[in-house]
Amino acid sequence: MAENALVVNDLKKVYKNGTEALKGVSLTVPAGDFFALLGPNGAGKTTIIGIVTGLVNKTSGTAEVFGYDIDKKPEQAKAQIGLVGQELNFNPFEKPLDIVTNQGGYYGIPRSIARPRAEQLLKDLGLGEKMMGRAMELSGGMKRRLMIARALVHKPRFLVLDEPTAGVDVELRRGMWDYLRKLTSEGLTILLTTHYLEEAEQLAKHVAIISKGQIVANGTMSDILAMHDEEAAAKSGYKGGKLEEVFIRLTSEK
Amino acid sequence: MTTYQKWIAFYTMIRKDIVRMFRIWVQTFLPSVITSTLYFLVFGTVLGSRIGDMQGVDYMTFVVPGLVMLAVVTTSYANTSFMFFTSKFFARSIDEILVSPTPPWLLIAGFVSGGIVRGLLVGLLVLLVSLFFTGLTLTIHSALVIFGFAFLTALVFALAGLVNGIYAKTIDGINIVPTFFLTPLVYLGGIFYSVHSLPDWWQAITYANPLFYLINGFRYGFLGITDVALSTSVLILLVMVVILVAINWYFIRTGLGLKQ
Numbered sequence: 001m002a003e004n005a006l007v008v009n010d011l012k013k014v015y016k017n018g019t020e021a022l023k024g025v026s027l028t029v030p031a032g033d034f035f036a037l038l039g040p041n042g043a044g045k046t047t048i049i050g051i052v053t054g055l056v057n058k059t060s061g062t063a064e065v066f067g068y069d070i071d072k073k074p075e076q077a078k079a080q081i082g083l084v085g086q087e088l089n090f091n092p093f094e095k096p097l098d099i100v101t102n103q104g105g106y107y108g109i110p111r112s113i114a115r116p117r118a119e120q121l122l123k124d125l126g127l128g129e130k131m132m133g134r135a136m137e138l139s140g141g142m143k144r145r146l147m148i149a150r151a152l153v154h155k156p157r158f159l160v161l162d163e164p165t166a167g168v169d170v171e172l173r174r175g176m177w178d179y180l181r182k183l184t185s186e187g188l189t190i191l192l193t194t195h196y197l198e199e200a201e202q203l204a205k206h207v208a209i210i211s212k213g214q215i216v217a218n219g220t221m222s223d224i225l226a227m228h229d230e231e232a233a234a235k236s237g238y239k240g241g242k243l244e245e246v247f248i249r250l251t252s253e254k
Numbered sequence: 255m256t257t258y259q260k261w262i263a264f265y266t267m268i269r270k271d272i273v274r275m276f277r278i279w280v281q282t283f284l285p286s287v288i289t290s291t292l293y294f295l296v297f298g299t300v301l302g303s304r305i306g307d308m309q310g311v312d313y314m315t316f317v318v319p320g321l322v323m324l325a326v327v328t329t330s331y332a333n334t335s336f337m338f339f340t341s342k343f344f345a346r347s348i349d350e351i352l353v354s355p356t357p358p359w360l361l362i363a364g365f366v367s368g369g370i371v372r373g374l375l376v377g378l379l380v381l382l383v384s385l386f387f388t389g390l391t392l393t394i395h396s397a398l399v400i401f402g403f404a405f406l407t408a409l410v411f412a413l414a415g416l417v418n419g420i421y422a423k424t425i426d427g428i429n430i431v432p433t434f435f436l437t438p439l440v441y442l443g444g445i446f447y448s449v450h451s452l453p454d455w456w457q458a459i460t461y462a463n464p465l466f467y468l469i470n471g472f473r474y475g476f477l478g479i480t481d482v483a484l485s486t487s488v489l490i491l492l493v494m495v496v497i498l499v500a501i502n503w504y505f506i507r508t509g510l511g512l513k514q
Binding site for chain 2: 015016050053054055056057074075076078079081083085087088089090091092098099102103105106107108109110111150154
């Protein structure tokens with residue numbers, strides 16, 4: 001039986017203010033996959049990621065990361081994951097090299113190993129010359145790449161990217177795509193959320209679309225693209241990409 | 255995580271905090287030293303010379319342990335409350351630890367140890383400063399009691415600061431407790447006077463102040479004099495440690511004030 005990186009079953013989340021963010025989400029991300037989780041703002045993408053990575057408490061349901069239940073074996077589950085969150089969440093007064101090295105420490109990696117590994121990752125991501133300055137001095141795109149380096153320092157098997165290219169210019173974004181492709185080719189499983197649908201179309205093998213806390217489509221990229229309604233798109237004068245048309249149709253308010 | 259990996263995670267947290275506190279030593283160490291110097295100058299030299307003796311020792315010698323303890327209490331509390339609050343509120347860098355396999359108790363240990371280190375270092379600096387006002391003489395009755403009480407006090411208030419840091423929702427939330435509760439409790443805990451010099455009703459109130467016991471125990475270590483039994487002071491500190499560890503563990507484990 002093929003191994004799964006993530007299995008989420010009937011996940012529900014009701015926030016304290018009564019917002020029902022997840023209404024029973026079930027999702028499977030196969031190991032080695034590049035999986036895109038798409039949805040409009042407030043659909044529940046970040047809530048799923050928050051629950052899986054231990055930043056949000058779920059209301060009910062289960063989640064397993066490489067077979068480790070996040071409730072029963074949280075340490076083992078967390079050790080598999082590298083997270084690049086949506087918000088910048090590092091101390092801007094620290095050096096990028098220290099930020100990445102310390103992250104390795106939190107995963108139990110000795111400094112003698114974490115430091116050269118952090119240096120290499122920062123160099124690979126084009127931050128070699130900036131790693132000894134303050135993180136606050138980095139540009140927006142550099143800060144995103146710093147977060148990717150930090151997420152990779154403990155060599156996770158499952159990389160979770162929550163809108164990693166938000167606010168990043170086109171050239172830089174394409175460079176990041178190449179880097180992510182290289183990582184998947186080396187066997188890393190990636191879960192990506194993004195609002196750039198062409199990014200998902202370029203990178204992902206599987207796609208799930210979430211709307212108002214429920215999965216409305218889930219399958220391979222070709223399955224989802226096959227849902228494209230050429231005739232309806234032509235009638236409405238729609239000129240965007242195929243995935244975009246499917247996305248808008250499935251998540252629209254109508 | 256193996257025991258070795260847990261040690262690495264702990265070392266990473268404490269190293270990061272110590273590097274930070276030495277990098278900004280003007281903010282982390284100097285203020286307590288300056289405040290204490292002013293206390294020694296005003297209460298010890300200027301007013302103390304008029305007060306004379308307290309419990310059979312000269313007044314300056316009497317206030318030194320209390321002022322060292324004041325520095326330990328406020329510094330260890332401020333370190334953990336501020337460090338935790340800023341890491342969860344401003345940069346949200348607490349996520350770095352929350353997403354890692356670092357267990358909740360280790361996270362508590364890491365933050366609290368930073369508070370203990372800073373509290374003890376500041377206490378030592380204040381003690382060194384006091385030597386200039388006591389003619390470079392330092393009376394030590396029991397070094398073990400001095401260190402034991404200094405450590406337990408730093409531990410208790412680092413834990414209390416962590417509770418505050420976890421639960422605070424605004425920057426005011428970490429200033430309210432020290433301003434309105436901690437400072438009055440420390441001042442009324444017998445830094446500047448012996449409880450026996452108070453009227454009966456005030457003595458009764460003072461015995462309900464947990465800070466009174468730790469200041470007394472610490473003073474005993476230097477001067478060999480105390481208003482209450484040493485064992486009572488130790489017991490009260492240990493009870494506080496247990497209660498505060500339980501509260502912190504519950505907060506971190508459940509994500510109260512941390513997770514949505």
